[in-house]
Amino acid sequence: MATNGVHHPAIIESADTDKLPPAPADPQNIKAFHDLDLNTLSPSTQAVHADDPLNILDDVAPAIHVSTTFRYDNDPDRLFPTHERDASTHDSSKHVYSRHTTHSTTRLEAILSVLLKNPSLTYSSGLAAFNALITFLNPKRVFITAGYHGCHGVLKLHERLSGLKVLPLDGNPEEIQKGDLVHLETPINPTGLAFNIQHYADIAHSKGAYLSVDATFGPPPLQDPFKHGADVVMHSGTKYFGGHSDLLCGVLAVKEKAWIPQMVTDRMFLGSVMGGLEGWLGVRSLRTLELRVTRQSESARRIVDALDGALTGHTVGTGLSQSDADIIRSVLKKVYHASLQTQDYKTWLKKQMPNGYGPVFSITMKTPDLARRLPSKLNLFHHATSLGGVESLIEWRTMTDETVDKDLLRISIGIEDDKDLLDDLIQAFKELAADTSESK
Ligand SMILES: Cc1ncc(COP(=O)(O)O)c(C=O)c1O
DSSP states (O other), X not given: OEETTEEOHHHHHHHHSSOOOOOTTOHHHHHHTSSSOGGGSOXXXXXXXXXXXXXXXXXXXXXXXXXXXXXXXXXXXGOOOGGGOOTTTOOTTSOOXXXXXXXXXXXXXXXXXXXXXXXXXXXXXXXXXXXXXXXXHOOSEEEEOSOOHHHHHHHHHHHHHHOOEEEETTSOGGGXXXXXXXXXXXXXXXXXXXXXXXXHHHHHHHTTOEEEEEOTTSOTTSOOGGGGTXXXXXXXXXXXXTOSSOOOOEEEEESOGGGHHHHHHHHHHHTOOOOHHHHHHHHHHHTTHHHHHHHHHHHHHHHHHHHXXXXXXXXXXXXXXXXXXXXXXXXXXXXEOGGGOHHHIIIIIHHHSTTOOOSEEEEEESSHHHHHHHHHHOSSSEEOSOOOSSXXXXXXXXGTOTTSOTTEEEEEOOSSOHHHHHHHHHHHHHHHHHHHHHXX
């Protein structure tokens, strides 16, 4: 391909061979460009190599592409107007305009499609992805639990626009009808408690409805909602996929491959695409997804074990001294996390989350005032909303979510050493306890 008289050898090689890069978001196509079957590789390998076929340059690290528009072919015989293209003339390796596809977001989708085991599309944010899902499925009713308040905000918008009805998921399942959407968030925001995906999939499917699962709090390799009946898996990629608190991203992965072309068209008109730079950051981040998430998950479990152990008297193996446990008990009321759902462990939870629980949990303090003051006593946790980054965060959740009690704090464990994090929490609890006894 000549591009304004300048020749790019790597591009010529790619364009002139039969080995054109694959259609976006199609793992079946991607497989064909590797000698290896990507699906047989482990997620850590997939995250580094699933986009290899889209690496048309000789750079090892992906190049940063920020162009919003891309030159058409210089050969007039290879100019096919979009509306006249068919399978033989559509070349998905060529980008046209960044509201449709870009190099970086296509690479990101190539990796996500393999990791999530189904075709995946990216959006400008998690809420943009949820909005795109509701727009595409256009259900008459959505059945939903509490969970992230922003998704309820999106549904309110559709209630206003289309008369969509929003109903509680644990209401009367008899009301669910064909074409409705059951939307489950698991683990749920803000507590990190898990729900049985298969249970809700069975209910939805018995009525001809779809099940979508917001799996933001349980990214790969922690769970695969498709294995338990999900039709759509949604992520706020802003969280673990981004992993560094520096990009907004939303993801929809769908079991029904035939939905993808319409969803790509919808996205183009909704205009809710990631920028090229964010797409690039996303690819950079996915390389370390498994390393980060498994460490964050294991650290969260250890910290939860210690805090809950102090409350329940099970401190053996937690490293807590008796005085640490006494301090924790003096200010902390309760700990919420899927790892504490021992009653569900054998029946479905171990099967659903075989590789560990989410790195987010919540705590309630003995008074709302203790909850308000805890973040400012900590050294290693930023007091900020969001989750999933390498930095540990704590949020007095009422700051951004009016639906939760004022004694609740949400904690997102980062990649720091878990012992350092626990020590930081204990010293903060100590200070709070000292402040309380001084003011008496
Ligand atoms: C569970 C869940 N879903 C969706 C979202 C929305 O994602 P975003 O902020 O990327 O729009 C969030 C954000 O916190 C979330 O926690």
